[in-house]
Amino acid sequence: MKALVYGGPGNKSWTDVPDPRIQQPGDVIVKIDTTTICGTDLHILKGDVPAVEKGRILGHEGVGTIVETGPSVTGLNVNDRVIISCIKSCGHCANCKAGLYSHCLGGEGQEGTGWIFGHLIDGTQAEYVRVPYAENSLHLLPAGVSDEQAVMLSDILPTGFEIGVQYGRVKPGDTVAVVGAGPVGLAAITTAGLYGAATVVAIDLDANRLEKAKEFGATDTVLSGSRDWKEQVLALTGGQGVDVAIEAVGVPATFGMCTDIVRPGGSVANVGVHGKPVELHLENLWIQNISISMGLVNTNTTPMLLKLVAQGKIRAEKFATHHFGFDQFLDAYDTFSRAAETKALKVIIT
Template identity: 55%
Template sequence: MKGFVFHSPGRSSWEEVPDPDIKESTDAIVRVDTATVCGTDLHILKGDVPEVRPGTVLGHEAVGEIVETGRDVHTVQPGDRVLVSCITACGRCGYCWERTYGQCRGGGGWILGHVIDGTQAEYVRVPYADLSVHALPGTVDSKDAVLLADIFPTAYEVGVLNGHVRPGDTVAVVGAGPVGLAAIATARLFAPERVLAVDIAGTRLEAAKSLGADAVADPGEAPEQLVADLTDGLGADVAIEAVGAPESFELCTRMVRPGGHVANVGVHGKPVTLHLEDLWIRNVTITMGVVDTYSTATLLKMAAAGRLPTSALVTHTFPLDRMEEAYDVFGRGADTGALKVVLGGQQHEVVAVRAAGERM
């Protein structure tokens, strides 16, 4: 089979790799129908995630069909169409018992495309399949479902829920890439008074407005002053950092009100200055972390009911074998207008929907 392989910072390629095999009785092998590229993958290619070894197949988001399972997999079977979660959960360790699956100590957590081969390939081995894949209803299109593997749970859990967005809040989202846009969409579920988006790309600010942002600003347009003007000088109740850069994090800490929340979602590859000399007296809460994906089942129900604007985030589609082109387009999003790129998904979609209809 072929997969997209990381070799070293700045070096990667779509090439022949060994087919995955069942290694543990809880594994499943998934034929990848639809995959996507994440901002975290770009950080890996830059060398920001040194745990990724040369020779690793990248990717941690996919939709596909189960083709083989270990003897201890009970919730899915060959032929099932599934969403592959970005987080793997053993279900037995203390963290999993607390639904903190991203910190799994039983061999899970974020492992796909990180410490084991990932989903940007024709086939992928998924450990602990019972808790790490989700059966998909036929009504959810693959290109929509794949966005629920990572960006929507990440935005919702690490941004909106960790930031404690509440009715009547002012929410500032710094970074209107895919995760930032998903944060805007899911923050709206909690009826904030207003949502402000900050980004350097005009196309992304337009997308933010279409997804419910009440005001937008370029970093050069004094977004701190805009927030102050909108809140009688107090600042945002919640500031969500969705870039992963020192400047964007520090901007969030300057925009948040006393007693407010800064929810860091971005993956940082450089040290960030934490200005405790300014923040300690303002009772600011700062949260961060990897997604746990405990909300995936709920988000899937919302997507099936048409309550999530997933399709609005997909701007480019490619066949799987054009992975390198997809990376290039996604990595130059400011120039190409790319929000989320989706690969594959055309061939098996009709079959999956028909099969679901036949079972009904």
């Protein structure tokens, strides 16, 4: 089969590799119908994620059709259409039972956090993928939900919702600020409404992203490059500060922006991956009674979010901006990596 293979920092190719095979009784082989590219793939390609080895097939988002099931798999059949969760999880260990799929203790000689596709196991930017623990890692796709909608449920929608909105404890009537209106920030913006946020302020450097944010339900937008960005945000709250600030960029400065605009007693939910230690001014946070949360997505809300997508309550199709075929994979990467120019949000590869 063909797959997008990481060849070390700065190197990738769409090339021939062996087809995946069933290795464990709970595995399923999925033929990928639709996949997409995430900012994390660009981090890996820069060499910022040393855990990813040369030869790894990238990608952790995908929708496809089951072509083979392992002997112990029940409830999933050949020809079923499925969404692949970005993290594989057994569903039975102590951490999975607690909803912490990202800390699945499973087996297969790999222990610890983050068994993300395209990271420690081969990913979804390929014609076929092996999905371990398929019963818990795949979700049946109902008729009426398109691939383009469904692929947003592999990672970005659950990430924005679980780590931004849920960990941030958004409540009815809250004012929520989301710093970073990329796909993950937009997912937080659109799902903040599920808990009844009254005001959702999108903050980004890119005016085009702020326009998008309005389409996703932001009530106000603030250009983060402007000198009075903070005053603009505070003015929306009568000077008090926001109830919840969600960091969806992944740089120390934007974490600092969140702590600057949150009200006393409010919360900061850090979604961004910083990739290196970030200095934390505990004294400033302590004196303001600020709660901070963070973490890796679990995707345990994917079935619930899928229902809302099916009902048209979450407009997942709005993330898709560009379309490519598998034979144009490198063009898709090029378009996605020049997002400021191309206005790409999620590029769809089918």
